[in-house]
Amino acid sequence: MWIEFHIPRNSYIAAGLVTVFALIGHAAVIDRVALVVGKAVFTQSEVDDEARLSELEAGKPLDLSAAQRRQAAERLVDQELLREEMSATQFQAPASDANDLLRSFRQQHFPSVTQYRAALTRYGVTEDALKERLVWEVSLIRFTDQRFKTFAEPADGQSANRAEGATGAAQDTVDQLMDTWLKQQRADTRIVFKQEAFQ
Numbered sequence: 001m002w003i004e005f006h007i008p009r010n011s012y013i014a015a016g017l018v019t020v021f022a023l024i025g026h027a028a029v030i031d032r033v034a035l036v037v038g039k040a041v042f043t044q045s046e047v048d049d050e051a052r053l054s055e056l057e058a059g060k061p062l063d064l065s066a067a068q069r070r071q072a073a074e075r076l077v078d079q080e081l082l083r084e085e086m087s088a089t090q091f092q093a094p095a096s097d098a099n100d101l102l103r104s105f106r107q108q109h110f111p112s113v114t115q116y117r118a119a120l121t122r123y124g125v126t127e128d129a130l131k132e133r134l135v136w137e138v139s140l141i142r143f144t145d146q147r148f149k150t151f152a153e154p155a156d157g158q159s160a161n162r163a164e165g166a167t168g169a170a171q172d173t174v175d176q177l178m179d180t181w182l183k184q185q186r187a188d189t190r191i192v193f194k195q196e197a198f199q
Contacts, residue, residue, distance in 0.1 A: 032194070032196070033197070034046070034073060034193070035047065035194065036190065036194075037076070037190075037191050038080070038189050038190055042073070048072070049125075049129065050073075051068050052064075052125050053123075053125055055068075055123065057105075066199055077191055078182055081186070091147075094142065096134075096138045096139070101134040101135060102130065102131050147178075148177040148178050148181070
């Protein structure tokens with residue numbers, strides 16, 4: 001004897017909506033907004049990714065404490081301000097070979113591919129994310145040199161020896177000029193840290 005159960009179509013729709021809303025609610029808790037920089041919005045997972053990548057590059061133990069995530073968020077602020085300046089000045093970085101950068105990083109930091117792979121797993125970082133990070137860093141160095149170095153170059157008339165000896169000082173000046181610029185940009189930009197994302 002066969003018994004057929006006829007469930008109204010609306011019940012399927014209702015059940016589906018409940019599932020969707022449950023997933024949306026779950027995702028909102030996991031990946032809430034952590035930071036707003038002007039019109040750019042960064043989620044908590046993006047802040048965590050910044051912390052993971054930074055600690056992997058520095059060879060530091062993985063630390064996703066509130067303090068470390070706040071520092072990561074501060075770095076994201078600076079990166080976004082610089083990214084906006086790159087766009088505003090139509091800066092075009094020369095192409096970088098991501099695979100070459102990755103290979104160089106791996107060889108400098110890990111004795112074997114096995115240890116490198118283990119580190120990626122330990123830090124929760126994908127190889128594509130690391131490649132993207134390395135390319136970004138090269139582009140950023142080239143941009144800051146172009147954007148700030150002209151203001152830090154020795155004045156005309158200085159001897160070649162003084163200019164050569166001033167290379168380190170000039171780089172310090174580039175860093176100082178960039179820091180000053182970033183402080184001004186921060187003052188002129190709406191920046192909001194969502195405190196609940198750093199607890």
